[in-house]
Amino acid sequence: MATWNLSTAVIHPLVLLNVSEHTTRVLALTKTGKSSVPPFVCGALLGLQTENRFEAFMSFEFLYEGASQGNGFATINPAHFSQRIQQMEEVFPDNTFIGWYAVNTDTTITPEIAKIHEQLIRQYPSALLMVFDAALADGAAENSATQGRGFSLPFSIYETRAPGRVDSQKLLWYVSGNSSDTPSEYYVEASTNREGVVMDDLIWASQLVPIQVQLDSGEAERVAVEHVQYVARPTNADMLNSDSNVPSVSLNASRMATFLVSLRNALDMLDRDIALLKTYVGDVISGKAVFDPEVLQLVQRVLSNRPVVLDDKFFDLAASQEETNFQLASYLASVTSVAGAVRDLSQRSNTALRHGRTKHAPYVNPVQSDGMFAWGPSMGDMMSAFGARGHSGRGHGRFSHI
């Protein structure tokens, strides 16, 4: 990217799922003719801004007012907007308005979107704009033609630059709608106050610049999102059919299986990415690919970091302690379960004996006599001891840096 800038936007999956839900709902309503409003999907992004890092945790919908009123361009309802913000801040006090989203069939800005952005930056001069690409390329049908899009995230985020004086021609693309092409640079008018205009062809405007985007999730979010990924079924006919008794297989799969599958998938992705980098580096060496110093530098950095911990005795110690903890826990669990099984057996045989040849059989009451859990207190002590040790979580942190 030609423009140099340092801002980063971090988007959480919840925001994307919310946008997806909003889009689906609006389209469903429009298709069945239950909505009078044209299908324009937009809403607010809420999150945190620390210096030039924006992090969006959640979103809500704008009340969109159709293009019929006023100057022919759509607006959002300001009363609804401010009330919603207040509500969200009451429940999630850390989050503030950081920008907004609009849905399109690619990630470019349309005149409609620019018009709304102009309305918003009067109140929030640094508002971000996320354009969500709802025409997601199908993952399965992906081929070389769509590969570029398939690998990128399905949205772009634009930052509003501090306003400056620019040629009014640059605003024509959305003000009059006369421009025949999508512009290479997006400018929106920063203020309606035209007193500052020195010459007629200069206008006070802000540029919209695409910024770097990252995807992040909290741990609870990751678990929930993975659940959506593997357990949730796509909508299908049996869901609406109340008679169907189709058992969903994934729900019954054991926890361990689910866990191992997600690990396997992650390794698969790692493998694919490494293979991709390897091919690229190979191609650069053989002169088939373009030499990109930035990419190669990153590869170099990763490689030099690779043997993170070798021959570190603290690391080994922590690892072996963890191993011991794990083995002890499994061992205790097996002991407990064997004890349980033995108790079960003794109870059953006692019952059988009581009803059978009662007089000659020895009878042990597992409850009244010291029974099968006689060693229980000492096992309890062992467990508490284990618990206390597990608590201190020594150098475990090292693993997470790998």
Next chain:
Amino acid sequence: MQSNSSSGRAGSALKLFELENNILPLNQCDEELYCFDEEARTQQLVEAPWKSNPHYFRKVEISSVALVKMVMHARSGDNIEVMGLMLGKVIGDTMVVLDAFALPVEGSETRVNAQDDSYAYMVDYLEQCQATGQKEPVIGWYHSHPGYGCWLSGIDVATQALHQAHEDPFLAVVIDPKRTMSAGKVDLGAFRTLPEDHASGSSGDGGSNNAETGGYQSVPLSKIEDFGVHSAKYYPLEVSYFKSTLDQRLMERLWRKHWIKTLTQSPLITNSEFTTQMVNEIAEKIDTFNRDSKKGVAYNQILRESDAIAQEITQGHKSQALKQRLFCDT
């Protein structure tokens, strides 16, 4: 890059038209689910088949967005119980949860109850949902039980019974954020209460088939009494989850960026506190059992708990071992 036709405005109108018609993956079922049908709802309320049969509702379908919202909200409360409401509809004997939102209420221990000012919040919020086309009514409430499993306490039962009496169809969902984190799997239960005069013997058929937890709930010793007293007054519903076609494609795309998290996060470290607590809990239960086996602690329950915790630790260890083999072996 797509170029706009002669007039910019007409051009984008055309784009939106495409968006509406063929580009978006929207199937018949998505339409049926996400489109609110006022008439169908009125019809259902008139018929109200759930009034004659207390076990009428059998299944719950939760949308991806509702699930993520609820789990994150529950987690954000940490040790404090949080609550919110769910929006959705009824299809046959299934309650479909389409969306959820948080309420500004924080409970403590086993008491969660919406206060008066939160009602005002709720009414405002719902009005605004209506305005943006989200016309589904409230179909239930959710709250969190951090660390003590998914079941309804006495107060929860009372709250739920009240709602079921006055605004049925109504559903109660309980999430345990701590167990969700520790197991790496969403721990969630959905319940409906049975009427007062309903024979308590029915707990046999419904009491043990909660699909999500494999039919058992491990309840801490301190709460076992509360659990035992009220467990016959409600029944669990079978919970499943769905995602729209668009969600499906989005998830496929996101996974390309997301997998790193599976490798970098370590459940052993993040859950060490919870694991310790669980192990202590099991030890305590064994003690109680030895002293007096009639006190409501069933030994097979202890077994299942110890199995579960051992399995969680095994999972954590497996992922660490895998990472070690991958990155640290020379």
